[in-house]
Amino acid sequence: MRVVFSLGLLIVVVPGSALAVADRPNIVMIVADDMGYADAGCQGAKDIRTPNLDRLAKEGTRFTSFCVAQPVCTASRAAIMSGCYPNRIGMSGALNHTSTIGIHPDETLLTELLRDIGYTSAHYGKWHLGTRPVFFPTRNGFDEWVGLPYSNDNGPLHPTVRGIPALPLYAGDKVIATDPDQSQFTKLFTEKAVGFIRANHSKPFFLYVPHVMPHVPIFASERFNGKSGRGLYGDVIEELDWGVGEILTALKDAGIENNTLVLFLSDNGPFLSYGSHAGSAGPLREGKLTTFEGGVRVPFLVRMPGVVPANRVCDELFTSLDLLPTIAHLTGASLPKAKIDGVNLGPLLLGEKNARGRASFAYYSGSELQAVRSGKWKLHLPHEYLVVNGTPGKDGKPANFENMKPIAIQESGIRGIASRHGYKVRKMEQSLFDLSADPGETKDLSAEHPDVVSQLSALADEFKLDLGDSLTNAKGNGLRAVGRAETTANP
Numbered sequence: 101m102r103v104v105f106s107l108g109l110l111i112v113v114v115p116g117s118a119l120a121v122a123d124r125p126n127i128v129m130i131v132a133d134d135m136g137y138a139d140a141g142c143q144g145a146k147d148i149r150t151p152n153l154d155r156l157a158k159e160g161t162r163f164t165s166f167c168v169a170q171p172v173c174t175a176s177r178a179a180i181m182s183g184c185y186p187n188r189i190g191m192s193g194a195l196n197h198t199s200t201i202g203i204h205p206d207e208t209l210l211t212e213l214l215r216d217i218g219y220t221s222a223h224y225g226k227w228h229l230g231t232r233p234v235f236f237p238t239r240n241g242f243d244e245w246v247g248l249p250y251s252n253d254n255g256p257l258h259p260t261v262r263g264i265p266a267l268p269l270y271a272g273d274k275v276i277a278t279d280p281d282q283s284q285f286t287k288l289f290t291e292k293a294v295g296f297i298r299a300n301h302s303k304p305f306f307l308y309v310p311h312v313m314p315h316v317p318i319f320a321s322e323r324f325n326g327k328s329g330r331g332l333y334g335d336v337i338e339e340l341d342w343g344v345g346e347i348l349t350a351l352k353d354a355g356i357e358n359n360t361l362v363l364f365l366s367d368n369g370p371f372l373s374y375g376s377h378a379g380s381a382g383p384l385r386e387g388k389l390t391t392f393e394g395g396v397r398v399p400f401l402v403r404m405p406g407v408v409p410a411n412r413v414c415d416e417l418f419t420s421l422d423l424l425p426t427i428a429h430l431t432g433a434s435l436p437k438a439k440i441d442g443v444n445l446g447p448l449l450l451g452e453k454n455a456r457g458r459a460s461f462a463y464y465s466g467s468e469l470q471a472v473r474s475g476k477w478k479l480h481l482p483h484e485y486l487v488v489n490g491t492p493g494k495d496g497k498p499a500n501f502e503n504m505k506p507i508a509i510q511e512s513g514i515r516g517i518a519s520r521h522g523y524k525v526r527k528m529e530q531s532l533f534d535l536s537a538d539p540g541e542t543k544d545l546s547a548e549h550p551d552v553v554s555q556l557s558a559l560a561d562e563f564k565l566d567l568g569d570s571l572t573n574a575k576g577n578g579l580r581a582v583g584r585a586e587t588t589a590n591p
């Protein structure tokens with residue numbers, strides 16, 4: 101089944117029937133980078149003003165158990181765009197300027213599905229699914245893009261790694277600036293987004309705005325600098341919130357407010373080692389780079405007036421894997437031919453009676469299966485994880501900065517990340533948490549509920565068979581190839 105919207109009325113259309121292009125809803129997806137679960141007023145922040153995000157929550161639905169697929173940039177974005185667990189399609193971690201891999205050309209991304217039914221699309225912000233032009237957004241269904249191929253600390257501003265080349269800002273395949281003034285990023289991508297809406301409001305479009313901020317190093321423009329109650333980090337969030345407001349105004353001015361699905365999310369939790377320059381996961385445990393809720397559970401706000409229920413808070417499990425099939429359902433797009441992991445949560449999004457969230461979720465970190473969730477239960481399998489090494493850092497420096505030596509080589513793996521970002525490695529034993537009563541994952545209930553442990557262990561075994569697990573040497577029958585660049589020359 102698929103649905104079309106007209107003047108706020110929901111019409112169910114039988115599969116395969118023609119859908120007038122003009123009736124298809126526009127999609128605006130705004131993604132913050134490393135914003136924490138509690139970094140907006142509607143999410144509990146007391147010292148950051150986010151009237152526009154709060155407005156999205158009021159005029160739409162705020163999902164309180166929305167998880168991204170993995171707690172780090174590239175992996176998370178791969179899932180958003182493909183509907184697949186990132187390890188299924190060979191994507192993990194965060195690509196950098198030396199990376200020669202990227203999203204495989206055979207993977208069908210959300211943009212390509214929408215393009216096939218007549219959508220125009222643009223990308224303004226950070227891509228991170230391949231840092232060579234052969235993998236860029238314009239080779240993956242976008243009509244245009246302006247932004248960074250990888251993270252904004254992947255340049256001379258990195259606090260601990262030396263010898264990284266200048267940060268390139270691209271428009272299409274062309275570098276239009278190197279080491280640009282990062283205080284202008286939020287403004288730039290917002291202005292581009294607004295211009296795109298003005299130019300394309302008469303036909304269906306997909307506007308993807310994966311902001312560079314608030315990933316370190318953080319910057320706010322002059323207008324926002326020093327204005328919030330939480331230092332520069334708060335300023336940066338308030339500017340992002342302004343950008344959301346500009347986009348909402350542009351939609352209203354173009355007369356397409358009621359025919360546009362607006363989604364706001366973060367790609368992973370806060371980079372806690374950076375202390376005063378990091379966000380907050382609120383009541384959730386840990387942050388970015390971990391499979392605790394603080395790493396993967398993020399703000400998720402969705403608005404489409406008259407279609408997505410307003411002023412609703414929904415605690416059903418929703419993940420970034422589900423965005424592709426859910427958006428496909430709303431727009432009438434086809435699904436990719438290859439297997440995906442996302443579930444169509446259209447009925448839940450639209451507030452249909454008794455509609456539920458997804459049944460289960462696998463928490464992978466790279467190729468390690470670290471935890472599984474079913475209903476309210478989350479079982480951690482034994483794994484290593486990162487905790488901030490001592491006092492969190494400040495002013496752009498990670499924890500333990502005074503004891504770090506600048507390094508030239510980016511060592512991979514958990515210890516490499518720990519050494520350059522101020523973390524240390526800890527061991528997690530098998531533990532069972534009731535997320536409905538204990539979202540902070542503090543009380544291990546495995547001794548009280550051996551039956552639940554055994555059910556979730558069986559679920560973990562199913563994931564291992566399909567997607568593998570490097571912790572137990574499970575190979576994974578469903579893993580697909582990673583894209584490899586045609587050239588290893590620098591872009």
Ligand SMILES: [Ca+2]
Pocket residue numbers: 133134172173315367368
């Ligand atoms: Ca991120």
